[in-house]
Amino acid sequence: MLILFEAFRSAIRAILASKMRSFLTSLGIIIGVASIIAVVSLVKGLETSITDQFEGYGSNSLFIQQKRDNYGRLQGxxxxxxxxxxxxxxxxxxxxxxxxxxxxxxxxxxxxxxxxxxxxxxxxxxxxxxxxxxxxxxxxxxxxxxxxxxxxxxxxxxxxxxxxxxxxxxxxxxxxxxxxxxxxxxxxxxxxxxxxxxxxxxxxxxxxxxxxxxxxxxxxxxxxxxxxxxxxxxxxxxxxxxxxxxxxxxxxxxDFTIQSSDQVLSSIGQVTQVITLVFGGIVGISLLVGGIGIMNIMLVSVTERTREVGICKALGATRADILLQFLLEAVIISLIGGLVGLAIGFGLGTAIASIIPNFPPSDVPAWAIALALGFSTGVGVIFGILPAAKAARLDPIDALRYE
Known part of the structure; x- marks a missing residue:
């Protein structure tokens, strides 16, 4: 536990030492998470509004109406x-x-x-x-x-x-x-x-x-x-x-259609799911870009701190200790980006919903928050493991000689 605490403290110190670089590193994560949260909040708000309306009819209701042809004309x-x-x-x-x-x-x-x-x-x-x-x-x-x-x-x-x-x-x-x-x-x-x-x-x-x-x-x-x-x-x-x-x-x-209220709600749910998945996939690309950015900056950081790694190893730090320190640094940067993106996305969704006339209030479900933070943390782990492994494999003697 003490090793974990020291690794966490060292990671925070390294992040604060280069605030602007840390911010720019997490920018891709911020944009990706903010986009996902904004889209999900708007779609979910719309779905909740529709669901509340149809639930007023009850699950024992049927809707019978005329069919329309491909030109919108009534058939029956x-x-x-x-x-x-x-x-x-x-x-x-x-x-x-x-x-x-x-x-x-x-x-x-x-x-x-x-x-x-x-x-x-x-x-x-x-x-x-x-x-x-x-x-x-x-x-x-x-x-x-x-x-x-x-x-x-x-x-x-x-x-x-x-x-x-x-x-x-x-x-x-x-x-x-x-x-x-x-x-x-x-x-x-x-x-x-x-x-x-x-x-x-x-x-x-x-x-x-x-x-x-x-x-x-x-x-x-x-x-x-x-x-x-x-x-x-x-x-x-x-x-x-x-x-x-x-x-x-x-x-x-x-020349007519018959739907129960449950079928209508199910159809609405399927449409909103498709919309969420499509937009989620598009904005998910920015998370991938953000992850690559984290990996690149962490590789640069490993190179810059080669002598520091050598000193740590000379004082008895193991490969696992070095790996944990750099991996935690990548995860913390990514998680901070996720939290900032979450706040921006929530505010963005609320603002857009209020600007559009007669649009229902945005709604951020708990699963979207958990998914966004989990995904951003996962990006930090996946794209931080390579730089962390590189740092852990450094030979202490070569590291101490590095200029």
Missing amino acids: NLTDDDLIKLRGIDGIEVISPQTFVFEYNGVQYQGKDHSADVVGVMPDYAEMDSSYPEIGRFITTADANGRKKVAVIGVKVQEELGLPENPIGEFIQYGPHWLKVIGVLESKGQMLGQDLDNYVYIPYPTAISIMGFQKQPFVIFVARVSDVDRMAAITERVKQTLRRQHGINGDEES
Whole structure:
């Protein structure tokens, strides 16, 4: 233990003796670790935001929507008749449609314009999406059945339009349509750069009538299954029911897709993993360069300190002692670079996330910190072993004669 302490103290003394050289030696490690941490923090923050949003639906949810072709055009249609048939399937607890309305550009209030997403939903949507009013109420069955022109808005819409603190009873305009505000939702933040508080929810039948019955709407059915263990069987039943409804037979491809919330989260996880690996591989090259830099500088250091090594060996230091001293020096330089890079990467990720509009906060997972520090330490060991071995093999007599 005493030998280890002395080797550590000697390594620190050597590093402090050449501060600028030590900094430049660790620069490649700093850049590499900072880049990895910044990328991982941004990707992880985005993934966490998406996961939190979809977990609100629960693991027993199904998302059914129309397929698109290679040009983005809708291939199929989901109708009220489909909805009625799916409601009759044993095991589906509740199913709610939603559609996005793109007829007009934004909403207006007393001369103020604001671009917001207008979505047609049914009363069950509030519970399934965890969208609860902070003020007023959500859409009711009576609103839907009566095709009432009422709206539940997000806090972003309320702020941008300059609506009063309690806007219940106020009217906002969407194209030629006047919508009575009946509720303001609790704030939900952002996901995928999209502000979840920038929505205007209206009754689903009202949305269909605004778009006109001749136009094919983009519709999503969100279903909740009563028993998660029957998810696969119920999904297959939904698939067969819709294929019959749409007249699709044999090997013909379905004009709709069905995904569970777990499948959606799994797909998102796979995408973020690929992004992390690709960027991690790219910035990992700088760690390799940093390691080579450490090896080069340590080789120079061994040459400069040849007489010092000779004196140490003459006083009784073994090869293992010399090896440990130089190896510790390389590892400490690399580890310091890793710690500095970690701090810079964290700050960089936080700064980038705050600059990008509606981007979720960055999140640095513990595994990324451990990986970055472990990798930087490993670089120090791998690229420090050759210079350390060279120093350990020096002949004490030749070393003492070195000028």
